[in-house]
Structure formats: C-alpha cells, structure tokens
Amino acid sequence: MKQFAPSSEHNKDEILEVLHDALPKTGTVLEIGSGTGQHAAYFAPRLPVLHWQPSDLSANHASIRAWAEEANAPNLKSPLEVNLLTPTWPITQADAIVCINTVHIVAWQGVVNLFAGAGRILPAGGVMYVYGAYRYATRPLEPSNEKFDQWLKARDPVSGVRDYEAVNALATSNGLTLVEDRAMPGNNRSIWWKKT
Numbered sequence: 694m695k696q697f698a699p700s701s702e703h704n705k706d707e708i709l710e711v712l713h714d715a716l717p718k719t720g721t722v723l724e725i726g727s728g729t730g731q732h733a734a735y736f737a738p739r740l741p742v743l744h745w746q747p748s749d750l751s752a753n754h755a756s757i758r759a760w761a762e763e764a765n766a767p768n769l770k771s772p773l774e775v776n777l778l779t780p781t782w783p784i785t786q787a788d789a790i791v792c793i794n795t796v797h798i799v800a801w802q803g804v805v806n807l808f809a810g811a812g813r814i815l816p817a818g819g820v821m822y823v824y825g826a827y828r829y830a831t832r833p834l835e836p837s838n839e840k841f842d843q844w845l846k847a848r849d850p851v852s853g854v855r856d857y858e859a860v861n862a863l864a865t866s867n868g869l870t871l872v873e874d875r876a877m878p879g880n881n882r883s884i885w886w887k888k889t
C-alpha cells in the first residue's frame with residue numbers, strides 16, 4: 694500500500710525550507726496531488742501549528758494513509774478526494790493550497806480549475822503555492838525540462854511543462870497576486886501568490 698517516489702524524497706527538504714517562508718503561520722493547508730503521501734508525512738510534523746489536509750484521486754489514498762500512520766502527526770488529516778478535473782471540491786475553505794509537481798500532469802482544464810478553486814476557497818491573505826518545472830517567454834526552456842516536457846507529452850498528450858505567463862494570468866484572474874517566483878534545484882521553481 695505504501696508507495697515510494699524517489700523525487701519526493703530528494704526534494705522534500707528544499708521544498709520545506711520554502712514552505713516556512715511561504716505558508717501562513719496558522720490554519721489549514723490543502724495539498725492537491727499528494728501522490729504517495731510522503732510530502733504530507735514529512736511536512737506535517739515539521740509544520741506543527743498548521744493542519745495539513747492531503748488530497749488526491751482515491752487510488753492514492755491507501756498510500757497517503759500508510760505514510761500518515763507512520764508519521765503519527767496529530768495535525769495530519771485523512772486524505773480527501775480533490776479531482777482537479779471536476780469544478781467542485783469536497784472542501785470549502787483552506788488558508789493555503791500546496792500543489793507539487795501536479796500542474797504539468799493534469800490537463801490544462803485541471804490547472805484552470807486549480808486556480809479557480811484557489812480563488813474560491815482561500816481567504817484574503819491565503820496562499821497558493823506551486824512547485825515544478827515552468828517555461829518562461831523570456832528565456833529558452835532548460836534542456837533537462839525540454840526533455841521532461843517531451844517525456845510528459847509522449848506519456849500523455851494533455852500534460853506538459855506549463856507556460857509561467859499563462860499560469861500567472863490564471864492566478865491574476867482569480868484574485869491572486871504574485872509573492873515570489875524562486876529558483877529551485879534541478880531547474881524547478883517554487884511560485885506562490887496571495888489572495889487579495
């Protein structure tokens with residue numbers, strides 16, 4: 694039941710460091726696309742004043758639960774089914790949304806729904822955080838991300854490295870203002886916005 698993703702193991706500390714800067718000091722964090730549940734199990738005990746709410750498609754819930762059981766963190770909740778391809782979610786309020794390596798996996802409509810959901814459920818001052826690879830109009834895509842994009846599209850043509858400008862435009866149109874776009878190891882980015 695307990696799945697293991699090597700990438701989650703590699704990036705968990707660098708992401709945690711940014712989350713300390715990006716997330717609100719209190720409240721509920723909705724994680725979308727929690728995957729194996731490794732990040733939730735690692736972050737929740739290290740951000741003990743926040744309530745960590747993992748979510749993913751139901752097929753991933755057994756692994757998320759298995760990691761959570763081991764973490765035994767009182768602030769780590771049971772996973773919810775948040776499907777980005779549906780416009781409504783089983784949660785109506787959160788103080789932050791964290792979405793790691795999922796924007797390039799779901800179809801573009803899922804990204805549209807992600808930012809619409811952020812606009813809907815975050816309060817003023819709420820944080821929307823994404824981590825992953827992005828393409829910028831101002832510079833060529835790094836060769837490693839070009840290869841990654843080709844690999845993603847061969848696997849699923851609706852997926853792929855997203856344009857930062859298009860994602861930022863979605864954020865803006867849902868009442869979110871860019872706080873920071875931070876370079877991360879491996880040509881990844883940590884980008885977060887605040888609800889205005």
Ligand SMILES: C[S@@+](CC[C@H](N)C(=O)[O-])C[C@H]1O[C@@H](n2cnc3c(N)ncnc32)[C@H](O)[C@@H]1O
Pocket residue numbers: 698700701725726727728729732749750753775776777778792793794795798799803
């Ligand atoms: C590359 S994995 C990233 C998982 C985890 N965040 C990590 O960094 O290890 C992408 C995740 O997106 C989830 N996903 C795919 N389609 C989805 C959808 N329609 N709604 C929500 N999550 C989805 C997958 O189940 C998977 O867990």
